[in-house]
Amino acid sequence: MSDMTAITTILKQILNGLQSGSIYALIALGYSMVYGIIMLLNFAHGDIIMVGAYLAWLCMVRFALNPALAVAAAVAGCTALGMLIEKAAYTPLRSSPRLSLLITAIGVSYLLENTFQLIFGAGAKTVPPFFNAKNLSFGGVVLSSNAIVTIIAAAVCMALLTLLVQKTKMGKAMRAVSEDMGAAQLMGISINRTISFTFAVGSALAGIGSVLYCTAYPQADPMMGSMLGLKAFVAAVLGGIGSIPGAMIGGLAIGLAEALVSAAGLSTWKDGVVFAILIIVLVVKPTGILGRSLNEKV
Amino acid sequence: MTLLKVENINVYYGNIHAIHDVSFEVAEGEIVSLIGANGAGKSTILKTISGLLRTKTGAITFKGENISAAAPHLIVNKGIAHVPEGRRIFLKLTVEENLEMGAYTRRGAEVPEAVEAVFSRFPRLKERRRQVAGTLSGGEQQMLAIGRALMSKPPLMMLDEPSMGLAPLLVEQVFEIIKELNGSGTTILLVEQNASMALSIANRGYVLETGRIALSAPAKELLENDAVRRAYLGS
Numbered sequence: 001m002s003d004m005t006a007i008t009t010i011l012k013q014i015l016n017g018l019q020s021g022s023i024y025a026l027i028a029l030g031y032s033m034v035y036g037i038i039m040l041l042n043f044a045h046g047d048i049i050m051v052g053a054y055l056a057w058l059c060m061v062r063f064a065l066n067p068a069l070a071v072a073a074a075v076a077g078c079t080a081l082g083m084l085i086e087k088a089a090y091t092p093l094r095s096s097p098r099l100s101l102l103i104t105a106i107g108v109s110y111l112l113e114n115t116f117q118l119i120f121g122a123g124a125k126t127v128p129p130f131f132n133a134k135n136l137s138f139g140g141v142v143l144s145s146n147a148i149v150t151i152i153a154a155a156v157c158m159a160l161l162t163l164l165v166q167k168t169k170m171g172k173a174m175r176a177v178s179e180d181m182g183a184a185q186l187m188g189i190s191i192n193r194t195i196s197f198t199f200a201v202g203s204a205l206a207g208i209g210s211v212l213y214c215t216a217y218p219q220a221d222p223m224m225g226s227m228l229g230l231k232a233f234v235a236a237v238l239g240g241i242g243s244i245p246g247a248m249i250g251g252l253a254i255g256l257a258e259a260l261v262s263a264a265g266l267s268t269w270k271d272g273v274v275f276a277i278l279i280i281v282l283v284v285k286p287t288g289i290l291g292r293s294l295n296e297k298v
Numbered sequence: 299m300t301l302l303k304v305e306n307i308n309v310y311y312g313n314i315h316a317i318h319d320v321s322f323e324v325a326e327g328e329i330v331s332l333i334g335a336n337g338a339g340k341s342t343i344l345k346t347i348s349g350l351l352r353t354k355t356g357a358i359t360f361k362g363e364n365i366s367a368a369a370p371h372l373i374v375n376k377g378i379a380h381v382p383e384g385r386r387i388f389l390k391l392t393v394e395e396n397l398e399m400g401a402y403t404r405r406g407a408e409v410p411e412a413v414e415a416v417f418s419r420f421p422r423l424k425e426r427r428r429q430v431a432g433t434l435s436g437g438e439q440q441m442l443a444i445g446r447a448l449m450s451k452p453p454l455m456m457l458d459e460p461s462m463g464l465a466p467l468l469v470e471q472v473f474e475i476i477k478e479l480n481g482s483g484t485t486i487l488l489v490e491q492n493a494s495m496a497l498s499i500a501n502r503g504y505v506l507e508t509g510r511i512a513l514s515a516p517a518k519e520l521l522e523n524d525a526v527r528r529a530y531l532g533s
């Protein structure tokens with residue numbers, strides 16, 4: 001029977017890996033899309049997830065609203081916040097050096113973390129479950145329903161995003177702007193609207209990621225976004241920053257890598273392995289798995 | 299009737315004063331050519347008209363409306379298409395997607411109709427419609443750049459060195475296309491290194507020297523002007 005247990009453990013870890021990987025992928029998409037369009041590493045992106053978790057908590061605990069409304073509020077709130085940050089903090093710096101933008105992003109991140117700490121305190125708030133589903137069991141193998149819901153929801157989001165980017169007029173405009181902003185303007189594309197839309201989509205995905213994250217780790221705390229954001233950032237770099245399929249692959253790869261490390265009984269090394277991956281990617285192939293080559297832009 | 303009027307514009311790159319008090323006009327139905335040496339400021343003028351750069355003083359009027367402060371995407375909407383220097387097609391988008399971007403300001407059934415119209419003018423592009431534009435040859439890329447600009451059905455089309463980097467046969471083809479476009483009602487503002495070709499199809503020309511208009515005359519006269527011949531026509 002020990003073979004059976006080993007297989008069960010491995011299956012469970014793979015499922016765990018896909019679960020956290022799906023969440024990393026959703027968040028990594030926001031990093032990658034924003035980088036693709038304005039060459040900004042938006043370090044405030046992780047904190048949007050934290051805000052989403054607090055919104056869910058507020059809705060369900062403070063205002064006793066139903067979970068569906070809490071999900072809607074978290075996603076809508078994250079979307080609006082992402083657009084607001086872009087308009088207030090990044091638009092005025094559109095023609096400034098990249099470094100000013102990067103420093104501003106870090107500033108926005110600290111601002112969000114400290115504002116939420118001020119309002120809600122440093123302690124964690126418990127986010128109640130959004131749904132009550134029984135875990136599935138197949139011949140003695142129990143699969144977490146949270147994991148399955150997360151993986152399916154993320155897959156649906158990524159499929160919709162791919163359709164949006166490949167097939168819609170706005171999606172094509174996003175790709176055009178990310179390739180050549182000047183030429184895109186000459187086509188009649190509004191740069192401001194396209195960038196704003198990109199932030200909206202990236203932040204909405206972060207909102208969904210935030211809700212899914214809370215199904216696994218039901219807590220909101222002011223600093224939760226920084227580690228989560230950092231790992232998603234590593235996922236985006238691994239996949240090739242700026243690449244949408246890259247962010248998806250990178251996210252899943254990071255989730256699976258963490259799970260495998262845990263399965264090997266080294267779960268204290270989980271975070272270390274993620275950053276080791278970052279260093280290896282930066283040394284061996286800085287453009288990531290699917291990244292554009294650095295000399296492509298002439 | 300005057301379609302485009304540029305009056306005393308001054309354009310700067312930071313502290314560099316690139317365009318000095320330049321004025322010229324383009325009448326409806328004309329081909330007007332802007333010639334000048336490298337760095338004279340030809341591209342700068344086109345970018346200023348399309349709103350990518352701003353003039354510090356002076357005015358640009360299109361169809362009687364001052365457009366010198368309008369955003370580039372709105373200027374396209376008003377009817378000016380700009381085929382930029384170096385083509386600047388979207389290399390990662392397909393041929394068809396590039397054309398759709400050219401029609402960004404238009405909606406509905408007009409777009410597929412305009413795509414078909416471009417394909418019938420450039421059958422080569424039709425064969426390659428699903429191909430990523432980066433895989434096209436230089437000549438095909440230039441066709442795509444012109445086709446893309448046609449998608450907005452512009453009353454005025456500005457072309458910045460459309461013959462650059464093309465083999466002689468293709469250069470002739472490009473100039474044929476420009477003449478045809480003009481014949482079907484598009485007004486053309488043409489910037490060219492290939493001054494003799496440009497002047498041979500143009501109605502009028504302006505000679506630009508270090509950011510200033512040095513000469514303006516009917517194209518035929520410029521072709522026969524000794525100073526122009528020595529400086530720009532290599533004879």
Ligand SMILES: Nc1ncnc2c1ncn2[C@@H]1O[C@H](COP(=O)(O)OP(=O)(O)OP(=O)(O)O)[C@@H](O)[C@H]1O
Pocket residue numbers: 311314316334335336337338339340341342343383491
């Ligand atoms: N982004 C820029 N920053 C600073 N100076 C610039 C910039 N772009 C152009 N210039 C300068 O402005 C002047 C005019 O340049 P412009 O590109 O308009 O010339 P051009 O006539 O189009 O030349 P070419 O035939 O080589 O294309 C040049 O002296 C050029 O160095």
Ligand SMILES: [Mg+2]
Pocket residue numbers: 340341342383458
């Ligand atoms: Mg030029």
